[in-house]
Amino acid sequence: xxxxxxxxxxxxxxxxxxxxxxxxxxxxxxxxxxxxxxxxxxxxxxxxxxxxxxxxxxxxxxxxxxxxxxxxxxxxxxxxxxxxxxxxxxxxxxxxxxxxxxxxxxxxxxx
Amino acid sequence: xxxxxxxxxxxxxxxxxxxxxxxxxxxxxxxxxxxxxxxxxxxxxxxxxxxxxxxxxxxxxxxxxxxxxxxxxxxxxxxxxxxxxxxxxxxxxxxxxxxxxxxxxxxxxxxxxxxxx
Numbered sequence: 109x110x111x112x113x114x115x116x117x118x119x120x121x122x123x124x125x126x127x128x129x130x131x132x133x134x135x136x137x138x139x140x141x142x143x144x145x146x147x148x149x150x151x152x153x154x155x156x157x158x159x160x161x162x163x164x165x166x167x168x169x170x171x172x173x174x175x176x177x178x179x180x181x182x183x184x185x186x187x188x189x190x191x192x193x194x195x196x197x198x199x200x201x202x203x204x205x206x207x208x209x210x211x212x213x214x215x216x217x218x219x
Numbered sequence: 220x221x222x223x224x225x226x227x228x229x230x231x232x233x234x235x236x237x238x239x240x241x242x243x244x245x246x247x248x249x250x251x252x253x254x255x256x257x258x259x260x261x262x263x264x265x266x267x268x269x270x271x272x273x274x275x276x277x278x279x280x281x282x283x284x285x286x287x288x289x290x291x292x293x294x295x296x297x298x299x300x301x302x303x304x305x306x307x308x309x310x311x312x313x314x315x316x317x318x319x320x321x322x323x324x325x326x327x328x329x330x331x332x333x334x335x336x
Contacts, residue, residue, distance in 0.1 A: 139321040150310055150326035151264070158320045196262055205314070205322050207254060210264035 111135075112211035114199050120217045123189060129214045131182040131199030140182040141208060142174060143198040151198055157182060189218045221246050223313050225327035232301050233335050240296045240330045242311030248272075252314035252322060253287065253294045258329070259307040269314075270294065301334045308332075 112133045121127050131140065138159050143151035156164035157176040171193075173185040182199055194217045200208040222245040232238045244253065255267040268278060270287050278285050282299045298305055308329045314322035 141321075150329055151324075153323065156317075156321050156323070163317065163321060164323065198264065200264075202322065204320050205252065205316050207266045207269045208322070208324065209266060210256075212261065212263040215262070 112199055112201055112209050114197075114211035114214050116214055117212065118215045118217075120219065121186065121189065122219050123191070125189075126185070126187045128186065129184040129197055129199075129216075131184075131211055132180055133201040133209070133211075134180055135201060135203070135209070136179075137201035137203045137209075138179060139202045139204075139208075140176060141200040141202075142182065142184050143200065143210075145196040145198055145213070147195075155184075186216075189216075191218050194218045221248075221313060221315060221325050223311055223325055223327035225309075225311055225330050227330045228328070229331045229333070231333045231335065234302060235300050237297060237299050238301050238332065240298075240309050240311075240332065242294045242296065242327060244292050244294065244311070244313045246313060246315065248315055250316060252316075254312040254314060254324070255285065255294075255296050256310045256312060257307045258310065264310070267296075298332075301332075303334050303336050306332060306334045 115130045140157045142154040145151040154168045155174045160176045171188050175183040196213045198213045199211045202208040224243045251272045253270045257265045284297045286295045308331050310329045311327040313325045
């Protein structure tokens with residue numbers, strides 16, 4: 109099973125809402141990542157978890173809050189987002205320094 | 220500076236033509252990884268290949284081939300006999316080990332390949 113799943117596929121939220129994005133993998137990978145991708149741009153790294161500990165935070169605003177409840181799950185909690193936060197949010201996982209496998213993404217629209 | 224340059228923003232070819240996507244990288248690290256990913260309109264990034272900095276052997280996988288040359292810091296990708304299904308954005312990425320179990324990926328800006336029937 110080389111699949112990373114993400115829910116929901118699409119999300120529309122207001123600036124005062126609180127929502128969460130979910131990511132799951134069952135490949136036994138111990139590294140998980142969140143990326144943000146704006147239209148016609150490459151993915152930008154947001155957070156990295158290694159062995160369930162946050163190892164990289166790329167100076168992401170605190171309205172984005174990651175959580176890694178266990179080695180298979182990764183969440184991204186969203187609160188008080190801005191319209192410019194609308195983007196495709198991609199989750200990925202990897203084993204050691206090997207290739208990252210990406211999920212299908214969540215298309216987020218902030219109104 | 221760590222950087223990946225994909226100078227070709229868009230390429231359009233007719234089916235069955237061969238096409239080469241260029242990738243030039245910059246890093247002072249001696250240990251690094253190079254990747255190619257495909258992103259079709261659906262949005263999911265699909266892994267194509269990984270190369271480490273110590274392995275300059277070229278690789279062929281079906282219609283895909285990759286040419287890694289450290290002397291020119293290039294990692295080019297060739298699709299032979301292109302097909303409409305190859306239409307996508309292709310990203311080259313530089314992976315830098317962070318000392319732990321993870322690679323920090325630096326992506327190029329991507330090349331949009333359109334294969335016309």
